[in-house]
Amino acid sequence: MSETSVAVHADADLLAQAVAARLLVKLLDAQADRGQAAVVLTGGRIAAAVYRAVAALPARDAVDWSQVDVWWGDERFLPAGDPERNETQARAALLDVVPLDPARVHPMPASDGPAGADPEAAAAGYAAELARATRPGHATLPHFDVLMLGVGEDGHVASVFPEHPVHHDSRPVSAVRGSPKPPPVRTTLTLPAINTAEEVWLVASGADKARAVGMALAGAGPVQLPAAGAQGVGRTLWLLDRAAAANIPPRLRSLR
Template identity: 85%
Template sequence: MSEASVAVHADPDLLAQAVAVRLVVKLLDAQADRGEASVVLTGGRIAAAVYRAVGALPARDAVDWSRVDVWWGDERFLPAGHPDRNETQARAALLDALPLDPARVHPMPPSDGPAGDDPEAAAAGYAADLAAAAGPGALVPHFDVLMLGVGEDGHVASVFPGHPLSGGTGPVSTVRDSPKPPPTRLTLTLPAISTAEEVWLVASGADKSRAVGMALAGTAPAPLPAAGVHGVRRTLWLLDRAAAAEVPPRLPR
């Protein structure tokens, strides 16, 4: 398991810009090493700010976007194009402006997709897509970097503390009666998330500070999903100063 390290930035704008630079560099490094790159996206306000910041970087054009695979860590089970879908947010903030290969963009199914309004079937379909991209004997493909937001309660993706997942033991599960609306979601499981080469947990705001602090210190009264994920090579917490207010001292920076 990789050791967690923390990078703290003064405010949300600087955080978004710093994460954007890291992301472009990570994709360039992956393409230099492997000829291609793979990223797993998240949703939320800070994620949208990161995507807009990537779009504003001149260095974004150094990435060969036609050789980038785009996946999602979770999704609200809503119709395609719904403004609350993470896919819709990412496309509006960045993806629609990039020369991506459409065949390498892998959104989680919407509620009006081929699986219809059956979220378990949709989760199984996304798991099949992951397995097909992974090749023989693997459940998920190589993820160079997987980005996560952190909820006030310590949830990541759509894995909430103490809230059950359904859909079997595969890499994708269904969430019903979610503690946050909308009630039905699809999510990668914590083991699937932790297959990524690097996992980045991005949090902004004082309302995240308690969950961030407990996750990093291991002091939560019950298991926190944010404390249960890690990258194979690197686990990186990217925070603004407000979110980092309760980070324990002496963590690697």
């Protein structure tokens, strides 16, 4: 049965440092077990701080980056290289400074890419890329060792927003129109796809996240509060700073 843990750090900087250290260990452990590792990245400010912290850790060189697959949980449907794309931010913060195999870096399609300006085609294209990375005869998704998620003030994760039609999409990757957070058009893994990851890490910083984090950990429903529906197969880890943890239920405080 999946285990849920909560770790609280003093502030956003320490949170980013601690998540970066955990991520390196997770990649090293996966490589020790399987010879390779697969991580699913997210967007947002705290994620970018984590990626910068990974890049600054000397222990990053202990990872065999050529044997790491990099996927994304969601993307803003914008032209390649747009500074608002999650891919652009992750490349600048980390991916451009470690020796990854470019063939193992799998950004979600850009709006000016080969799939064209149709986000549904982009979502289908990404689903096909995921399927190609599975072992023949296996599921539609590859193994994800760790999938990171930021948490929105409204409780969204990736680009799964509260009460959005994406909740009725049973495919692994969905096009999102009318996102309440700009830009309005996005692509995202759906919650069932997110929940195939071995570990799901929800990373949140700041007082404006306290309400959503508190409600998710108190057992809100996933349609109202998508963060409540994100769970790793083996482990779900909430990584918070003190401000974001202000409303977590008392029974979870022993986990802090």
